Amino acid sequence: MAAIGLVSGALAQGTKPLYENNFEKAAVGAVPEEFLVLDGGFVVKEENGNKFLELPGAPLETFGVLFGPAEKENVTVTARILGTGKGRRFPTFGVGVGGQGGYKLQLAPAKKAIELYKGDTLKASVPYEWESGNWTHFKLQMRKVNDGEWKIEGKVWTDAAKEPLTWSIGAVDSQEPTSGRASIWGMPFSGTPIRFDDLLVARTE
Numbered sequence: 001m002a003a004i005g006l007v008s009g010a011l012a013q014g015t016k017p018l019y020e021n022n023f024e025k026a027a028v029g030a031v032p033e034e035f036l037v038l039d040g041g042f043v044v045k046e047e048n049g050n051k052f053l054e055l056p057g058a059p060l061e062t063f064g065v066l067f068g069p070a071e072k073e074n075v076t077v078t079a080r081i082l083g084t085g086k087g088r089r090f091p092t093f094g095v096g097v098g099g100q101g102g103y104k105l106q107l108a109p110a111k112k113a114i115e116l117y118k119g120d121t122l123k124a125s126v127p128y129e130w131e132s133g134n135w136t137h138f139k140l141q142m143r144k145v146n147d148g149e150w151k152i153e154g155k156v157w158t159d160a161a162k163e164p165l166t167w168s169i170g171a172v173d174s175q176e177p178t179s180g181r182a183s184i185w186g187m188p189f190s191g192t193p194i195r196f197d198d199l200l201v202a203r204t205e
Helices: 004-012
Strands: 015-021 036-039 043-047 050-055 063-071 075-082 092-097 103-108 113-118 121-127 136-146 149-158 169-173 180-187 194-204
Touching: 015 063, 063 194, 075 092, 075 180, 092 136, 103 136, 103 149, 103 180, 113 149, 113 169, 121 169, 136 194, 180 194
Parallel strands: none
Antiparallel strands: 015 194, 036 063, 043 050, 050 194, 063 180, 075 136, 075 194, 092 103, 092 180, 103 113, 113 121, 136 149, 149 169
16 A cells, blocks of 8 residues: 555654555565564565555464664654454554564553553553454554653554544653664464555654
8 A cells, every 4th residue: 555645744743754564566586685684584575456565364473574774862653454263363463663572552452452662661551442354553652852851752554544532651761772674573473464554764853
């Protein structure tokens, strides 16, 4: 899906694109060269004229990809992700900033929650009712708001809905972040593939 709307929305909120990829120019059966696959069988696929990055439904581990430039603060990452549940099993997926050990905004359908992690540490959790089989938008922002204070905020919404005006979840950190690339993550606990599209990294002014 073309990322024009995502970029326009980002610009409207005072951000400047640093990297974007909607996979329309990517080769099917491969991974874009600029991506760093941390683990997992990610590959570009195409369905109904739309290209996307897909993580297979097995094995049932945590897999991720780093993309875009390494940034330290005042950065926003957005993406669309599609997963499906199977019986009582559900995937977990999300986006991140600040590299492998940075902040991650993830949707955990089994917990009916949106979660904000720093590395492996849970920083915040809020209720959320996920819709299986529908594309979900993710937006995660990290800003320096004062000397020695950084604010991390995230929001999630379905493809059929408008972007929420307010942030869904957030945290404040007094520890200076390290520079790192944006990321996408998937845990296919339901045994079904997870799809990623419309990746965007932008400067938050």
